[in-house]
Amino acid sequence: MGMQGDFYQLLREQGYVLGMPGPAGARQELTTATTILAFKYRDGVLVAGDRRATAGNMVMYDRTDKVLEIDRHSVMAIAGVPATAYEMARILEHSFKYYRRTQLQELSFEGKLRALSKLLKDNVAAALAGTGAVAPIFAGYDVGQEAAKIYFYDILGAEFEGVEYAVSGSGSPTIRGILHYLNTWGEQPLSAMPEEQAAVQALRLLTSAAEFDSATGGVNREAGLYPVIKFITAGGIAMMPDLRLRSLFESKVSRRT
Numbered sequence: 020m021g022m023q024g025d026f027y028q029l030l031r032e033q034g035y036v037l038g039m040p041g042p043a044g045a046r047q048e049l050t051t052a053t054t055i056l057a058f059k060y061r062d063g064v065l066v067a068g069d070r071r072a073t074a075g076n077m078v079m080y081d082r083t084d085k086v087l088e089i090d091r092h093s094v095m096a097i098a099g100v101p102a103t104a105y106e107m108a109r110i111l112e113h114s115f116k117y118y119r120r121t122q123l124q125e126l127s128f129e130g131k132l133r134a135l136s137k138l139l140k141d142n143v144a145a146a147l148a149g150t151g152a153v154a155p156i157f158a159g160y161d162v163g164q165e166a167a168k169i170y171f172y173d174i175l176g177a178e179f180e181g182v183e184y185a186v187s188g189s190g191s192p193t194i195r196g197i198l199h200y201l202n203t204w205g206e207q208p209l210s211a212m213p214e215e216q217a218a219v220q221a222l223r224l225l226t227s228a229a230e231f232d233s234a235t236g237g238v239n240r241e242a243g244l245y246p247v248i249k250f251i252t253a254g255g256i257a258m259m260p261d262l263r264l265r266s267l268f269e270s271k272v273s274r275r276t
Contacts, residue, residue, distance in 0.1 A: 026114035027137065054190030054228040054235040055085055055096040057158040057169045058198065059183055059210045060217035063252035064158045064167040066096050067221040069190070069229065070244060071236025081236055086247045090115045091255050093131055093159030098188035099174070103151035107138045128161040132170055132178055139176035146174040154187050160251050167251065183209055190228030190235035197224060214250060218259055219271045221248050226272060238268055 055068040068085035071078060085097045087108040095111065097104035114134055118126045126134070135157050145151030152174045161168050169181035179185075183202055186195045201220065202209045212220065222238070225246045229237030238245055245264040250257045 026110075026117040027134075029117070030110070053085055053098040053188035054186070054194065054225060054232065055098050055156055055188050056186045056191070056194060056198070056221065056224060057096060057156050057181065057184060058202075058217070058220075059167050059169065060212045060214065060250075061210065062214060063160055063250060064169055065214075065217045065221055065248065065250055066094050066156065066158050067225060067246050067248040068096050068188075069225050069236040069246050071234065072101055073234050078236075081239065081242070081244055084247055086249050088249070088256055089131075089159075090125075092162060092251060093128075093157065094249055094251060094256060095135065096156040096158070096187070097153060098155060098191075099153035100151050103142060103145065104153045104155065107135070107142070107153060107155075110138060111135060125162070127163060128159065128168060131159070132157060136172065136176045136178050139172055139174065143175055156181075156185050156187055158185075158251060160253055162253070165253065188235070190225075190232035193231045194224040194228050197227060215267070217250075218248055218264070219267050222246065222264065222268055222272045238272075240265070240268070 053068065057064055057066040066086050070081055070083050070085070072080040072083045083101060087095050087097065089095055089108060089111050095108050097108070111134060115126050115131065135155065139153065142151055142153065154172060154174050156169065156171045158169045169185045170178050171181055171185040171187055172178050184198045186198065209217070225235070226237055229235045243261060245261050245268065248259045248264065250259070
C-alpha cells in the first residue's frame with residue numbers, strides 16, 4: 020500500500036520506471052538544444068525559452084515549447100532531451116494534482132523542488148548513458164512565503180537557487196555574462212524592471228544567444244515565430260502573446276530606440 024499522497028510510490032506500484040534502467044542501446048541522434056532563462060522582475064519572475072530542437076546538426080523543429088506550466092504558480096523550463104523532459108513535466112503535473120486532491124492542500128514549494136530533484140536522480144542512468152539528460156529551471160511563486168523563486172538543476176538532480184536569475188542550455192554561457200552585466204551595472208537591477216521592459220530584455224538575450232549558438236533558434240518574423248515568454252506572479256501564470264512580442268521585437272530589439 021503506498022503512502023497517502025505519494026504519487027511516486029503509486030507509479031512504482033504500477034511498474035513505472037523513468038528513463039533507461041541500464042546502459043544505452045544502439046547509438047542514435049537525440050533531439051536536444053536550448054537556451055532557457057529566468058529572472059526576477061518587479062512583479063514576480065519571468066521565464067523564457069527559444070523554440071528550436073535539433074538532432075546533431077539537423078534542425079528538427081522550430082516550434083518547441085520549452086516553458087511548461089506545471090500548476091497555477093510554477094513552471095519548468097527544459098534544456099536537454101525533450102522526450103524525457105516532457106515526461107518529467109507530465110509526472111510533476113499529475114503528482115502535484117494528486118497531492119492536492121489527496122491532502123486537500125497545495126504541495127509546498129520546497130516539496131515541488133524535491134519532487135523534480137527526485138525525478139532527475141531516477142533518470143541518472145539514462146543521463147550518464149547520454150540518452151536522456153535534462154538540466155531544467157524550475158521557477159514559480161511561493162504563495163506561503165509570498166515571494167518569487169528560481170532554481171536550476173544539474174543532470175544528477177542537484178538543485179541550486181538562482182537568487183536573481185538562472186540560465187541553462189547550449190546558448191546559456193553567452194547570456195549569463197550579459198545578465199550579470201545588466202543586473203550589476205545596468206540602469207536598474209533586473210528585479211526593478213516592469214513587465215514590458217523585462218520582456219524586451221528577454222527577447223534581446225535570446226536573440227544574442229541565437230547569434231552565437233547555432234543550436235538556439237532566434238526570431239523568424241516571416242514565419243511569425245517568437246520565443247516563449249511567461250510571467251509568474253501571485254495571481255498565477257500569464258503568457259505574452261506573439262502579437263505583443265512582434266511589436267516589442269520590431270520597436271525595441273531589431274532597431275535601436
